[in-house]
Amino acid sequence: MVDTTFTDALASKDPVPGGGGASAYAGALAAALGSMVAHLTIGKKKFLDRDAELKKALADFDACRAELLDLIDADAEAFAKLAATWKLPKETEEQQAVRHGAEQRALVAACDVPMRIMHACARVIEVDAYVAHNGSHLALSDAGAAAVLAKAALEAASLNVYINTSLMDDEAAALALERESDALIAQAGRAADEVSAFVRAQIRR
Numbered sequence: 744m745v746d747t748t749f750t751d752a753l754a755s756k757d758p759v760p761g762g763g764g765a766s767a768y769a770g771a772l773a774a775a776l777g778s779m780v781a782h783l784t785i786g787k788k789k790f791l792d793r794d795a796e797l798k799k800a801l802a803d804f805d806a807c808r809a810e811l812l813d814l815i816d817a818d819a820e821a822f823a824k825l826a827a828t829w830k831l832p833k834e835t836e837e838q839q840a841v842r843h844g845a846e847q848r849a850l851v852a853a854c855d856v857p858m859r860i861m862h863a864c865a866r867v868i869e870v871d872a873y874v875a876h877n878g879s880h881l882a883l884s885d886a887g888a889a890a891v892l893a894k895a896a897l898e899a900a901s902l903n904v905y906i907n908t909s910l911m912d913d914e915a916a917a918l919a920l921e922r923e924s925d926a927l928i929a930q931a932g933r934a935a936d937e938v939s940a941f942v943r944a945q946i947r948r
Contacts, residue, residue, distance in 0.1 A: 749815070758826065763818035763857050766900035767811045770864040773893035774808035777871045780886045784878040793877050803870045807863050814863070818856045818903070825849040825907075850907050854920050857903035861924060864897040865931035868938070875938045880945070887942030894935035901928055 749768060753760050760768075781801040784790050790797065828849050831842040868890060875886035901924045908917035 759819040759822050760815060761818075761822065761903075762899055763822070763860065763903040764815040766857065766864075766896045766903070767814040767818060767860045769892050769899065770860060770867060770896035771808045771811040771815075773864070773871070773889040773896060774804045774811060774867045776885045776889035776892070777867060777874055778804040778808065780871075780874045780878045780882040780889070783882045784874070787879065790877070790879070796873065797877065800870050800874050803866065807867050807870070810863050811860065814856055814860050818860070821849070821852045821856045825853045846910070847912055850911050851916075854904055854907045854911075857900040857907075858920065858923065860900040861897050861904070861927045861931075864893045864900065865927050867893040868897070868931045868935045872934055872938050875942060883942055883946055887939050887946075890935040890938035890942070894932050894939075897931055897935075898928060 749760065749764075753765060778801055781797050781804060785794060785797045785801065825846065828842060828846040831845060832838045833842050871886055871889045871893065875883065875890070878886060904920055904924045908920050911917040
């Protein structure tokens with residue numbers, strides 16, 4: 744049942760997919776787990792009063808999962824374009840300037856994709872908090888696992904932001920991206936920890 748195409752590619756000597764793609768994949772897994780919790784709850788007599796909210800949560804999870812899966816390829820494409828700039832000729836000062844300018848432009852896109860991964864993971868965590876508190880108790884551990892995976896994906900994606908901002912000439916733009924990343928980790932990461940702690944408290948003896 745398990746398709747190993749992505750993990751085989753990840754394990755190969757090729758630089759893509761890499762950490763960004765893996766982050767998006769982990770985030771998609773988190774969203775899929777959240778969807779499962781919603782599916783297992785929707786329509787159950789005990790939860791009919793929150794059916795509409797659960798269906799909205801399901802739609803949100805599905806949208807996040809689709810976006811994150813698309814971002815796997817987007818991350819690989821962004822890195823390929825950045826790596827291509829490092830192969831440009833650099834024998835003359837003019838060539839070096841062209842090469843450097845191309846690299847700086849490519850870095851913007853290389854930062855944009857992991858930031859989008861982070862935002863999608865933050866949304867997964869936000870929706871997961873709802874299903875953890877309002878979903879079937881039988882699937883509570885899955886809601887907790889979704890939170891843990893989404894937080895890991897969020898933090899992993901941030902590393903792709905930081906490695907690219909470290910190469911940017913535009914210090915103000917780089918700092919803005921890093922601060923945005925830091926804020927997502929602080930806010931969404933804390934929310935994920937709260938979901939995880941809630942789940943543990945509910946399911947342990």
